[in-house]
Amino acid sequence: MSKSNELAPFFLGAYAENNSVFESIWLEFYREHVSWRRGFHPEDEPPIKADVQFQPQYLQSIAKTKQSLHKLSAKLRQSVPFYHPRYIGHMSSDLLMPGLLAQMITTLYNPNNVCADAAPVTIDLEVKYGEKLANMFGFNTVPQHFPCAFGHLTSGGTVANYQAVWYAKALKYYPLALQKGLANFADFTLTLNQHPLADHTQWQLFNLPFDQIVQLRIDFFKALQNCTESLRKNILQQVSQARIEHLGPIDFFAQHPGLKQPLLLVPTTAHYSWQKSAKILGLGTQQIVKVATDEKMRICSAELAQLMAKYAEQQQPVLALVGVLGTTEFGTIDPVADMLTIRDSSRAQGLEFFIHIDAAWGGYLSALFRDEQNQLRAYAELKKEFRYFPSPDLYAAFAALSQVESITIDPHKLGYIPFGCGAFVCRNQAARGFMVEDAPYVFTGNKYDSPEPQLGQYIFEGSKPGAVAAAVSVAEEVLPFNAQGLGRLPQLTITATEHFYDRAMSLAKELAPHLQLNIPIEPDTNLICLAINLKGNVNVGRMNKLMERLYDRLKVDPSQPLQNKSFIASSTKILKAYLSKEAASNLCQNLGLDETTLVLDVQQSDQADHLFVLRHTLMNPWLIGEHGNYIDQYLDYLKDLIMQEVVAFSSSK
Known part of the structure; x- marks a missing residue:
């Protein structure tokens, strides 16, 4: 059996090949749900009488419901066919059938994972799933060992990123409060580093390591046990009122005049949610520093090191450094190991910051790096399965994940779970204590100093669907987080990406007399871009016009039947502002472009502030198999489109 066929039981399929299996399972568990309803106090009189179901008003309402559903179904036929191998556009694909069925079935029970009272089953599934995510990243989840990690679900990666800033802000300011x-x-x-807490400077207190801040709070609560109840309450009140969460930033910084506003460092390729987080959480977008990327669209380690050295010298606080494990536009992996090395150097100079990894896209690739005992696989063993993947830098990045503070991951991307489902994972579960909120009508028996607060007390959201927790839990049980389980999916799609790369290089040679076809960004994951420039053209603006015409032939057009599309791709822009000077120069040179026409401020029609490229997300497991090779079909189709557009574009010059 081929590797793609091994995955046949887990998807509904491009042609709904598993429709009878899906229908049978759904019907079986729907009937079980009906039995569950009828088994709760069967002695009660059913509220909906049998004769009511034959009355005109009842029948009219049912007919109206069906009519509305028919209208909805007709409209949904215009939806994007994410499930099909001919769709290679955005970060969407077919869904894992175990997760989809689990979510549909559990939705009938409608659990609310805000607390155990509202979700006695699914809240436990969510907490355990968070632990499994933590294990996949190499975090410790054994409670007897410190620190012990935790994780939970969110509505998406954006909220998980908000939570990372929320946690960093709460912890970093706490020692000062x-x-x-x-x-x-x-x-x-209270002592810190063998000296009274009162003797430390503001700079020293803001630059404590993550785990030391957590331990400081633990030591504080232990010391409170020796106080009278009255004194304990008084101290807790004073500390609570000194926190930034109570005072707000204006009054807090007024009480700490020697402390500068901290910075949040992100790569220029970072998701837009980081800008939003700075607005929502009161940091201010001017506190965000965007670090340039190199020609591989990874955060530039050299520039990052220079910035951190400068901040240490100037005593400029840094709240956190964000790395991306699979950028939205290009799928590239930031050098996590380098980021940790730079932090070690900064720490020696007195500058400490948290590291958060936004792995919304690439997080589940970690399954490829784990064996069935959850041990990190050897580089040589992993390398045998691929032609190019993983590079030594990429392997080092995944191996280093266990040393960062927190990670975002999206089950609704490479976890193949329905939208919307993200997750936040933190290396130290004791950090939850800094966040806990009380609500007497929801939470009982768990005060903010409890080691086990309930889920809704320490997350960004309140009410949340337990059905999503059921989906991820069942999917993981069927395909666990290792190379023999879920890892089989990225193994197939990265292999397909490598085939795409080789075929694109062959196509570039074939079309060389007419144009330059280039892969501008070396693919780190299963996402690959193409840039195309006419032979002899040196202007970025003109190249972009050709690329836009090509994309018009490949994008979803709501005014046209989707069946008219042979393939569907997406596009993105490589912004000049993203790039270091060297990276911008190299990209232009590889495409035969005059780098002076790639500018920050466009003044002429032949200029542009970006390179427009085709973007292909290769996450469908049936791109290559016994049924055929969709990669070859697509590139043959693209070749025809290119030649048609080259002729049309040249004649319109």
Whole structure:
């Protein structure tokens, strides 16, 4: 059996080949749900009487419902066919049937994972799934060992990124608030690094490592146990009122005049949610520093090191550094190992910051790197399965994930789970204590100093669907996070990407007399871009016009039947602002372009502030198999489109 056929039981299929299996399973568990309803106090009189179901008003309402559903179904036929191998556009594909069925079945029960009272089953599934994500990243999840990780689901990667900033902000400011709140309690002593907390400077307190801040809070609560109840309440109130969450940024910084506003460093390729997080959480977008990328569209380690050295010298606080494990536009992997090395150097200079990895796209590739005992596979063993993947830098990035503070991952991307489902994973579960909110009508028996607060107390969201937790839980049980389980999916799609790369290079040679076809960004994952420039053209603006014409032939057009599309791709822009000077120069040179026409401020028609490229997300497991080779078909089709557009474009010059 081929590798793609091994995955046949897990998807409905491009032609709904598993429709009878899906229908049978759904009907079986729908009937079980009906039995469950009828088994709860069967002695009660059914509220909906049998004779009511034959009355005209009832029948009219049912007919109206069916009519509305028919209208909806007709409209949905215009939806994008994400499930088909001919769709290679955005980060969507067919869904794992175990997860889809689990979500549909559990939706009938409608659990709310805000607390155990509203979701006695699915909240436990969510917490355990978070632990499995943490294990996949190499975090410890054994409670007896410190630190012990935790994870939970969100509505998507955007909210998980918000939570990363929320947690970083709460922890980084806490030591300052603790020092301020204890200032009036001379008899209450708390030590840090063998010195009284009161003796530390603001700079020192803001630059404590993540785990040390967590331990400081633990030590504080242990010390409170030696106080009278009255004194304990008074101290807690003073500390709470000294926190930035109570004071707000204006009053907090007024009380700490020597402290500068901290920065949030992100690569220029970072998702737009980081800008939103700075607005929502009160950091301000001017506190975001966008670090340039190299020609591989990875954060530039050299520039990052220079920035951190400067901030240490200037005593400029840094809240967090964000790396991306699979950028939205290009799928590229930032050098996580380098980021950790730079932090070690900064730490020696007194500058400490948290590291968060936005792995919304690439997080599930970690399954490829894990064996069935959850051990990191050897580089040589993994390398045998591919032609190019993974590069040494990429392997080092995945191996280093266990040392960062927190990670975002999206089950609704390479987890093949229905939208919307993201997740936040943190290396130290004790960090939850900094966030906990009380709500007497929801949470009982768990105060903010409890080691086990309920889920809704320490996450960004409140009410949340337990059906999503059921989906990810069942999917993971069927395809666990290792190379023999879920890892089989990226193994197939990365192999398809490598085939795409080789075929595109062959096509470039074939079309060389007419144009330059180039893969501008070396693919790190199963996402690959193409740029095409006419022979002799040196202007970025003119190249972009050709690319836009090509994309018009490949994009979804709501005014046209989707069946008219042979293939569907997407596009993106490589912005001049993203790139270091060297990277911009190299990209232009590879395409035969005059780099002076790639500018930040467009003044002439032959200029542009970006390179327009075709973008292909290769996450469908049936791109290549016994049924055929959709990669070859697509590139043959693209070749025909290119030649048609070259003729049309040249004549319109």
